[in-house]
Amino acid sequence: xxxxxxxxxxxxxxxxxxxxxxxxxxxxxxxxxxxxxxxxxxxxxxxxxxxxxxxxxxxxxxxxxxxxxxxxxxxxxxxxxxxxxxxxxxxxxxxxxxxxxxxxxxxxxxxxxxxxxxxxxxxxxxxxxxxxxxxxxxxxxxxxxxxxxxxxxxxxxxxxxxxxxxxxxxxxxxxxxxxxxxxxxxxxxxxxxxxxxxxxxxxxxxxxxxxxxxxxxxxxxxxxxxxxxxxxxxxxxxxxxxxxxxxxxxxxxxxxxxxxxxxxxxxxxxxxxxxxxxxxxxxxxxxxxxxxxxxxxxxxxxxxxxxxxxxxxxxxxxxxxxxxxxxxxxxxxxxxxxxxxxxxxxxx
Numbered sequence: 001x002x003x004x005x006x007x008x009x010x011x012x013x014x015x016x017x018x019x020x021x022x023x024x025x026x027x028x029x030x031x032x033x034x035x036x037x038x039x040x041x042x043x044x045x046x047x048x049x050x051x052x053x054x055x056x057x058x059x060x061x062x063x064x065x066x067x068x069x070x071x072x073x074x075x076x077x078x079x080x081x082x083x084x085x086x087x088x089x090x091x092x093x094x095x096x097x098x099x100x101x102x103x104x105x106x107x108x109x110x111x112x113x114x115x116x117x118x119x120x121x122x123x124x125x126x127x128x129x130x131x132x133x134x135x136x137x138x139x140x141x142x143x144x145x146x147x148x149x150x151x152x153x154x155x156x157x158x159x160x161x162x163x164x165x166x167x168x169x170x171x172x173x174x175x176x177x178x179x180x181x182x183x184x185x186x187x188x189x190x191x192x193x194x195x196x197x198x199x200x201x202x203x204x205x206x207x208x209x210x211x212x213x214x215x216x217x218x219x220x221x222x223x224x225x226x227x228x229x230x231x232x233x234x235x236x237x238x239x240x241x242x243x244x245x246x247x248x249x250x251x252x253x254x255x256x257x258x259x260x261x262x263x264x265x266x267x268x269x270x271x272x273x274x275x276x277x278x279x280x281x282x283x284x285x286x287x288x289x290x291x292x293x294x295x296x297x298x299x300x301x302x303x304x305x306x307x308x309x310x311x312x313x314x315x316x317x318x319x320x321x322x323x324x325x326x327x328x329x330x331x332x333x334x335x336x337x338x339x340x341x342x343x344x345x346x347x348x
Contacts, residue, residue, distance in 0.1 A: 001335055004164040005038075005186035008132060009091060009112060010065045012036030013335050014187025015177070016135065016166055017194040017327075019069025019093055020143075020313070021045040021295060022302040023202055024194075026054050030061035031199040031327040036335075040067040040093050045295055048076055048083070055087050067091030067114070072098040085109040093135065095144075097122065100129040107132070116168075118146045118153075120160035127161040134161065135189050138169030142192050142315035145169070145220065145230045158184045172317045174337020181342065192315040198326045203305035206312065207324060209234075215319030224311055225294040232312040236297075240311075 003014040017024065017032040019040040032039030041058065043051045051068070058066055068089050070080055073096060081102060084092055092098075092106050094115040103113045107130055116135040117123045123134045136157045138150025146153070150169040158165050164186035171180065171188040180188045195202055196210055213232060220230045223240040231237055294311070301310020325333075 001339060003181065003186045005133065005166060008164060008186075009038055009067075011038050013331055014166075014181070015331055015334060016040065016168075016187060016189035018135075018168065018189050018191040019043070019067070019095075020191050020195060022299050023191075023200060024069070025201055026057035026061060027201060028194060028197070028199045028327070029066050030058045031197075032194065032331070033058070033062045033064035033066045035328040035331040036064075037327075037331050038065065038067055038091065040069050040091065042069050043080065044069065044071045044074070044095070045299070048079060051080060052083060052087075055083070055089060059087070065090035067093050067112075069093045069095065070098070072096050072102060077102070081105055084111055097126050097129075103130045114166070117157065119148075120153075120156045123157045123161045123165070127163050131163065133164040133166060133186065135166045135168050137189075138167075139220075139230075140316045141169035142218070142230050142318075143313040144227055146228065154180070154183050154185060169315065170317055172320060174334045174339075174341060177334055177338035178341040178345075181338070191313075192318050193321065193330070194327070195314075196318075196321050196324055197330060198324055202302050206301055206305050206307065209307060209312070210314060210318050211322060211324075213314070213318050215316060217319055218314050218316055224297065229294075229311075230314065230316070232314045232318070234307060234312065236308060236311065 001013055005014045006012065013036040015037040017028065017037060017039045019042040021042045022045050024040060024042040029039030029041050041054055046054060068084055070077060070092055072094050089111060091112045091114055097115050098113065106113050112132045114133045114135060115126045115131055116137060117126065118137065123136065126134060136153055137145060138153045139145050139147050140150055150167060154167050166187045166189050167180040167185040168189035171190050172193040177188050194200065196207055217233055218230050219233050219237060220228050221237060221241060222228060224231065297311040298313060300306045301312045
């Protein structure tokens, strides 16, 4: 199944496994690459040395192209960019738009730049700066998300730019891939579907908690970090929703300190980011601190398996999932089903 995405990235199938923090590690990324998709390492929750080791591990497991998700505002972002160049990583993806000079540095050295965007105007901006493609996530998606459904957001972005657009938010099977291609997308990106696979390192009890949810099993809350965040409905999320400002602030401060130690970020970096977020929106200082706290809440659930202390990001699609397939089987079935649908429609 050739599309603009497969031609651009040198992959077999137009399916992207997103860079989910604490989830998208070498095992999942290499399995996706081996199956013909584009696996993306999540580096925002890694130190520089951990990222270097993870890239080497992926390369030891597969010779196929893969990507790394970077934070453009990280203290060592430039150093990480040089690492991707040295290691000849095929794709650099970004949750926050990279600066124009960073895009140029990557592109000049053969690394594709694929930012994630949430609006047509954001797609236009990064396309104008030289981005090779964009991933656009509708409101159905997990983690930080907007309020516009994929069925409306996707065509608005497709109309705005002439670079390949990858659709995310609500995709999990061949019907979704066929629909995205019919819209004009170059492929689909999936997070929750890949989280719920055999190669995902998320603890099994947490996977079972995901599988037990129905279509009403997620909620969009601002109490995690001040931004709309789609997560599973849990007792902890309910507690965060009802927590007062003092208890919430104390919890956030403890977890922000833990995250700083784990990632090597300086307090200055955290403070600078906090000031940037404060200037960029209407967050309270409690919400700003919660933003630094978020990675630890996600780690508690996705790595440590602690449902009582962890937040579990999830797309709405979780309510339609009931199995834990191998990544290879998942991608093969999605592509086969999508191909069958498109062929049937073309013959009618």
